[in-house]
Amino acid sequence: MLYAILSTFLVAAIAPAVHRVTGRASGWVLGLLPAALFVYFLSFLPAVSSGESIVLSWPWLPGLDIHLSFLVDGLSLLFALLISGIGFFIVTYAGRYLEGHRDLGRFYVIILAFMGSMLGLVLADNLIAMFVFWELTSITSYLLIGYNHENADARKYALQGLIVTVGGGLALLAGIVMLAMAGGSYELSEILANGDVVREHSLYLPLLILILIGAFTKSAQVPFHFWLPRAMAAPTPVSAYLHSATMVKAGVYLLARLNPSLGGTEIWFTTLALFGAITMFTGVFLAFRSTGVKQVLAYSTVMALGTLTMLIGIGTETALMAAMAFLLAHSLYKGALFMVAGILDHEAGAKDFLQTGGLRTALPVTAAFAILAALSLGGVIPLFGFVAKELMLESVLEAPGLVGILTLLAVLTAILGVAVAAIVGIRPWFGARVETPKTPHHEAPPAMLAGPVVLASLGLIFGLGPGLADEGLVNAAAASVQGAPVDGYLALWHGINWPLAISAFSLIAGGLLYWRWEQARRALAWVDQAAEYGPEKGYFKMMDGLVWLSEWQTRVLQNGYLRYYVIVIVVMTAGLVGVTAQLFDVSVGTVHFERLRIHEMAIIAVLAASMLFAVTTRSRLGAVAALGSLGFTVALVYVLYSAADVGITQVLVETLTVILLVLVLFRLPGFLSLSSSALRLRDAGIALITGGMITLLMLSTLDARLFDSIAQYFIEESEPSGYGRNIVNVVLVDFRALDTLGEIFVLALAAIGVYAMIRFRAEDRR
């Protein structure tokens, strides 16, 4: 399992090379990976559909209780199969859709890395591992959305998606840490078995809110729905992938995953059902209002995400079955429809439904399967979308509360959903032939048709034989969401009942709405003005505020005057030390001045003299020389106390520092004006306070001994296990080598920093 997920990242790394070698066939070649993964995941199917869940674990950071552990059960397997299966079609599709694009190699890298992150996210059993993959999906999807990075809009909306989802991710991180505290483990499999403890825990409410923020931002629930349609700036294969099986479903996955441990409470039901239902209606309403091909599809995804959230919130057995069936149905038809949208763009140059019409003769195969997928979207018998919709309506009617409002929104959504399906399934293909920007000369190539054909057909097959989907996976998936086995089953025909009546009614009403689409849209034009004040406005306001804040704090803190930086650092240090000393009531050790010997006194005298000279002299060079003398005297102190290595280092560093200062001094203009006496007084005060504080700190450490000294250990072990007699060096390069590595890293960084400063200044002047 670990290797399955790692393989995506490895293949991603070599993808550009593969692309260069295989050229036109690269989509098919790289498609082998998701195909192989799909087959691999399929091998878990028999065990999982018989109700097993498998945990595989590799130690990662065992000290922090973080393992790379994977949980394969109905829910995660359903997702893994969708991700890898649809992933196969996306990669092959993109190979043709983006053919000749100069960054196609890069595209493969990101999409495969994204696929790996997504697989890791749905399969991870450890919360921290899951979070890491969660953030990876945000980052890779940012790169995918901003793929056309020379386009300002693409960059802007990629950033918008990133900020919204990563902001939610931050909340999620806090939420899962609390969840782990409440559930007593970082392993999902253990937390899920501990549901009652979590629900009773005092942290339940805050952790629920935080996790919901994470899930809602990722899954574009109202009021965070605005980023999703904007993400349409991505190339179409990306949209198809993000919307059908991945990214936006991650939030839904999280809700479904945590349902056994968080679900079943009043607040869970109310929040999810309400937010879900509102999102569902908002999505379908905006879809109906839009005309851009991808816009319509994107908003209908918002609708689907809302539906799923609502169903998970309702949480009855029927609702969970409906959620899983709907998830599957939506992935199939949405994947197919987005790929069709890509074909429309690729072959006919049409990005807007108003530019299309009567294309069924030019693109017969595309048209046929687009209609099939659209029928599933509209929930028309006998497609799988119908099965899912019937169950959805049934669970809404049987919801434990809020039946009135949920039913109202569900019926409205069903009606508008049919109209949207008609826009997608009828508008481009029938009626009078509309002149498209490009005249399609031929049907789309097989690589681009494979996805719509297979996915749309699956929607029909599962619709005619719901048992296939049911026994295979949907049942097991619903069982893992419920946390207990599920008795229900999927069926095409439930007899004549309320859901069927609503379906029939919505079909007629939706058809009528489509017939009057243009008028209805015009009548709803006021929505655009209202949308000006929507949540997206808030987002832009927030971003402006952020820019203003960072400009302000840069002006104040990063003012470019070295002296102020030094003052800030020094005062902060002294303040923190002082406050800590106060809080912990630190005692100061006793100093034995009477033990001072004559040469030690001499050294102190030299130290004091150099210091006094350095602060009073009016010559820069004099100050530098005095500081040097100070340093050398300190080195002498080290040598006196037999720290030879430290002494030598001090001498050398001091030498080089003086040389460095001299080099710099040549470049400085002479003193134009000396500080006023007030300033000098202030500086003296700061220096005295800081110096005094540090002295107190040193004195207090003389007596304080919180832990046993480890010096003895180093002295004893230096020779037998470090093979060296110079303990200082053995500590530096062996016992504490990692610290040293960090230090030389800092050293190197500092050098590069100085280099950059000098060089870029020099270039600026030129």
Add this chain to the structure above:
Amino acid sequence: MNMHSLILRTAGHFLLPLLLLFSVFLLLRGHDEPGGGFIGGLVAAAAIVLYLFSMDIRSARKVLRVDPRDLLGAGMVLAVVSALPAAFLGQAFFTAQWWEFTAPVFGEIKLSTVLVFDIGVYLVVIGSVLTIMLNLAEAED
């Protein structure tokens, strides 16, 4: 930055190889006696800086042969690489590995990842100090 001092220039010529040799000596003896990669690196850097002061920036770069930034990078690589063998042997990261053998003429030789690491430190120190010094000296012109 030419001091035009004949004494300094003559001394620089003689002192440079001696100081460099001394820095290597410090590096190698460091495990048992005062010295080590850090001190050795500082001495070597100081030697080049002395040469820089006695001659000029061009000859300092020439006598160094490589860009100090490359030394810096090479040092970082060596230091990191020295940590890896332990990982492949299934031990904790950075566990030191020692190989002892007797070679003709030299007698007993002890090689270790610790030495590799120390050489890395040595190079990083030379690289960083000289990157700063040489560029500062150059920026003056």
